[in-house]
């Protein structure tokens with residue numbers, strides 16, 4: 001069975017998905033009548049995501065957690081769930097203010113996500129911290145589902161940070177990186193260009209996302225995606241798995257161009273692209289979220305994509321990011337256009 005078949009297709013027709021995608025509050029209540037995915041840490045759905053749309057990129061800012069209000073805002077935005085990043089641990093982003101302690105940041109984001117089994121807490125970590133590996137373990141122990149990083153004063157991958165990334169991979173937990181220009185008032189752009197992430201080739205099995213399609217370096221983002229996928233031909237199936245998070249970033253003027261590059265380049269991007277908004281959970285911007293969905297839906301329709309690609313974009317990409325998938329079935333690009341996965345040298349077996 002293909003990785004993207006199974007629970008969803010058995011429970012719901014394509015037509016059913018379209019209805020869910022356009023009338024989500026109704027679809028969410030209709031979900032009560034079908035089998036639910038099994039639950040894992042913190043009572044979240046694991047292995048499968050209920051049909052509907054997800055926001056893979058939201059942030060906690062300082063303030064009292066209001067989980068019920070957040071779940072309501074998601075429903076109003078036509079979403080059934082998503083990912084919430086904990087508060088920023090980087091002192092340089094908030095000069096003069098005391099950073100929240102790791103344990104408090106984890107508890108805080110877990111509280112924000114507590115009103116829904118489809119809201120997944122991520123811990124925003126400093127991978128260069130002396131105790132980064134311990135923090136990864138601590139987060140997983142608490143039930144955190146993934147990680148987030150903005151490293152703007154040094155390159156994203158160095159021997160120290162690699163230890164933390166490898167630990168995440170050992171736990172099977174994904175990580176979202178800020179990439180692309182950052183309005184931080186500092187000389188930082190060189191650190192956010194996608195080619196800097198090639199160093200993750202030394203973090204076997206890591207699932208990582210480059211956020212914002214790395215705008216304005218979308219070409220480079222897609223190029224790195226192709227390179228990472230092609231690396232299977234040389235390094236085998238243990239290579240890290242890259243995802244593209246399309247959170248704006250992109251000004252409207254560049255949105256069509258960015259999505260065209262990602263979705264029509266011809267690489268196997270199925271279930272490896274995710275929709276996100278960058279909204280704060282404290283005051284989730286329902287109008288902004290709906291507006292970007294409308295924009296992206298129109299562009300994807302213009303490219304000739306239907307319900308299948310929409311489901312990849314709004315749900316299955318996040319599912320694979322959170323829970324992993326089967327690398328043996330992916331089409332691996334090669335210079336001569338053959339499928340590099342099929343042509344892998346015989347010294348390693350499928351599923352290694």
Ligand SMILES: [Zn+2]
Nearest residue numbers: 057058059278
């Ligand atoms: Zn963000």
